[in-house]
Amino acid sequence: MTRTLTSPRHRRSLRAISLATLTAVVLAGGMAATTAQAAGSTLQAAATEKGRYFGTAIAANKLSDSTYTTIANREFNMVTAENEMKIDALEPNQNQFNWTNGDRIVSWARSNGKQVRGHTLAWHSQQPGWMQNMSGTALRNAMLNHVTQVATHYRGQIHSWDVVNEAFQDGSSGARRDSNLQRTGNDWIEAAFRAARAADPNAKLCYNDYNTDDWTHAKTQAVYNLVRDFKARGVPIDCVGLQSHFNAQSPVPSNYQTTISSFAALGVDVQITELDIEGSGSAQADNYRKVVQACLAVSRCTGISVWGVRDTDSWRASGTPLLFDGNGNKKPAYTATLDTLNGGTSNPQPGGCTVAVTRSTDWSDRFNVSLAVSGSSTWRVSIQLQGGQTLQNSWNATVSGSSGTLTATPNGAGNNFGITVYKNGNTNLPTATCSTT
Ligand code: G2I
Numbered sequence: 001m002t003r004t005l006t007s008p009r010h011r012r013s014l015r016a017i018s019l020a021t022l023t024a025v026v027l028a029g030g031m032a033a034t035t036a037q038a039a040g041s042t043l044q045a046a047a048t049e050k051g052r053y054f055g056t057a058i059a060a061n062k063l064s065d066s067t068y069t070t071i072a073n074r075e076f077n078m079v080t081a082e083n084e085m086k087i088d089a090l091e092p093n094q095n096q097f098n099w100t101n102g103d104r105i106v107s108w109a110r111s112n113g114k115q116v117r118g119h120t121l122a123w124h125s126q127q128p129g130w131m132q133n134m135s136g137t138a139l140r141n142a143m144l145n146h147v148t149q150v151a152t153h154y155r156g157q158i159h160s161w162d163v164v165n166e167a168f169q170d171g172s173s174g175a176r177r178d179s180n181l182q183r184t185g186n187d188w189i190e191a192a193f194r195a196a197r198a199a200d201p202n203a204k205l206c207y208n209d210y211n212t213d214d215w216t217h218a219k220t221q222a223v224y225n226l227v228r229d230f231k232a233r234g235v236p237i238d239c240v241g242l243q244s245h246f247n248a249q250s251p252v253p254s255n256y257q258t259t260i261s262s263f264a265a266l267g268v269d270v271q272i273t274e275l276d277i278e279g280s281g282s283a284q285a286d287n288y289r290k291v292v293q294a295c296l297a298v299s300r301c302t303g304i305s306v307w308g309v310r311d312t313d314s315w316r317a318s319g320t321p322l323l324f325d326g327n328g329n330k331k332p333a334y335t336a337t338l339d340t341l342n343g344g345t346s347n348p349q350p351g352g353c354t355v356a357v358t359r360s361t362d363w364s365d366r367f368n369v370s371l372a373v374s375g376s377s378t379w380r381v382s383i384q385l386q387g388g389q390t391l392q393n394s395w396n397a398t399v400s401g402s403s404g405t406l407t408a409t410p411n412g413a414g415n416n417f418g419i420t421v422y423k424n425g426n427t428n429l430p431t432a433t434c435s436t437t
Pocket of ligand 1: 082210243
């Protein structure tokens with residue numbers, strides 16, 4: 001129809017009609033919003049109403065499965081290639097790139113109006129054989145060449161890149177994971193981020209990891225310190241990815257929201273990048289609800305992606321960790337996720353408050369902790385000191401207790417307050433939760 005209307009007058013009148021239609025739609029939307037809470041009928045619609053995206057991992061070899069693509073297209077507006085943009089897939093031989101499957105996923109996503117998360121530019125795992133056998137300067141240069149070539153190939157098409165994946169050890173050390181990349185020098189991570197920024201200045205650049213969901217874990221603190229250091233020194237970083245693979249051994253932590261808000265307080269977005277939660281029925285549904293609530297409570301938690309469409313598509317298929325069963329039916333976890341996305345208002349939850357915890361000045365024996373409450377002026381913050389730590393001092397709030405759990409309430413100085421904590425050998429940041437009074 002537009003092709004037949006070619007004169008300027010016709011084009012003007014067409015524009016007038018479209019504008020009139022658009023205005024009517026906007027007005028109707030506005031009126032509806034005053035009478036009822038708008039509700040999205042799919043995950044992507046509900047998340048969009050909350051200013052977030054909802055995504056999934058996609059496998060290229062399943063794009064011919066119509067049950068799979070129907071669900072994926074209907075429910076999700078962010079796509080991550082499950083394996084097709086890893087180093088071994090894209091650069092099977094040094095400097096010979098195979099874009100076929102990565103491009104299939106990007107073009108499926110874009111032709112269906114979806115955005116793409118890139119996963120992943122630099123990783124100790126899934127390296128092609130030629131890279132596994134490299135070390136030193138040759139490896140550093142090969143890694144930087146990979147980052148540059150891949151980010152350049154996909155420039156302008158990627159919402160966020162997982163620039164570096166899983167670079168820290170599990171357990172209590174808080175140390176970097178040993179790998180051939182780590183052995184090229186501690187600065188390999190920032191070198192990768194700088195190369196990615198140069199190649200695609202508009203993609204958000206994320207550090208992505210697992211077992212970084214519990215705020216008390218040494219690995220979480222180590223990633224937090226990396227991001228804090230990068231922000232302080234101007235190394236380009238825009239986001240942190242919490243993979244969030246949960247099961248009975250690694251449940252959704254009670255301090256998950258503290259983790260999200262604490263990273264966000266460093267000035268980065270937080271993305272839940274690979275969510276799956278083993279289980280079934282209402283227990284699984286409750287866990288999905290907790291995750292979605294925690295994200296909605298923090299404005300810089302900008303999106304959630306699940307790691308696959310149906311249980312049978314999962315890397316942990318036997319744990320049935322996803323939102324659709326093997327036949328593509330919606331599970332209770334789906335309904336809980338959708339309802340939570342649709343429920344109430346977000347950031348903070350209705351009548352609630354959130355608190356962000358950051359480390360400020362650090363001495364050998366003690367450190368200052370800044371706490372910033374949002375969402376309410378009548379609050380009570382419960383602060384959990386780490387084992388051995390004791391309170392030395394506090395300001396801009398009334399703080400009771402001296403070790404273990406402290407309680408802080410307003411003293412008229414506003415919503416930002418602080419404490420000084422003696423480490424007594426424990427350098428981990430305390431955690432905090434907020435409730436209204
Ligand atoms: O392990 C779960 C995820 C943890 N975070 C990083 C993610 O990239 C990772 O995803 C998984 C994929 O879901 C698996 O599908 O990463 C694994 C290792 O790259 C993937 O497994 C691989 C198998 O190891 C290969 O043998 C197989 O050929 O999947 C490949 C394609 O099915």
